Amino acid sequence: MKRNTWQREAVRTALSESDGFISAQALHGQLRDGGSTIGLATVYRALTDLTDEGEADSLTQDGEALYRACTPDTHHHHLICRRCGATEEIEADPVEEWARRIAAEHGYTRAEHVVDIFGLCPACSRLSESAPSA
């Protein structure tokens, strides 16, 4: 049976109060700063559980996993600058539908998709024109 502990609740609360994506370690540090004695492993476990239960979204950015409280209505993807690393959230409704259809057509179940666009953001595009790197 799943138990209800203050640790899990603390992670859930901290995550929903946190603005945007946050790493497990950062969240742990934040909790400790707030006086909590919660352990790092517990934070990882809680975040994994929350993600499994659909209460949190996760993505990996530069080798570390970032988590965000899930607002179930906003599944979106990212537009990422190859040079400066800036990311923008983008809507991909047509793609969601397409992905579902393709998976179904091929008999695939439990389909998840990775949809990200890499490019040069406006600022870096200008830099690239004046000082081409390649």
Next chain:
Amino acid sequence: MKRNTWQREAVRTALSESDGFISAQALHGQLRDGGSTIGLATVYRALTDLTDEGEADSLTQDGEALYRACTPDTHHHHLICRRCGATEEIEADPVEEWARRIAAEHGYTRAEHVVDIFGLCPACSRLSESAPSA
């Protein structure tokens, strides 16, 4: 000055011959299997360079970085089975168009996109029903 070594060329070749995304370690293993004595660190360095130079795209899936040769002859995407690793090539024309539009709307240039669908193939879906892992 940038030098031209057989190691770098080997990585470039292996990457472009590889179908879809591949991890640095897998690429290294593949090269070693092919008789090369190339070192793991060199593969990482070459892949990083190729990515910086825009000759390769990278994404991180499940904690590890995957690489793919940029500007492939036949641009297509993949439907990948999470359990058995089978991949099917899929057409994504509507997505190509959508990606171009999104990038343009946000002022991004030189846009490349990563579109892959992960799921369970028909066979593994059946297995999963009779012996659920989660």
Next chain:
DNA sequence: CGTCTTACTGATAACGATTGTCAAAACGGT
């Protein structure tokens, strides 16, 4: 063609993020 400079290489150590381990503590039904 030989030499010299210096970027590149490869083995390994170091590193950071994450996961496994396991005894102790906490939860919740009784």
Next chain:
DNA sequence: ACCGTTTTGACAATCGTTATCAGTAAGACG
């Protein structure tokens, strides 16, 4: 309050990746 089970927290282990460093070789120059 008691008991069985789950969860916790500290720490070790693991995994992918990066830094280190002495040795090697690419490419410029004579």
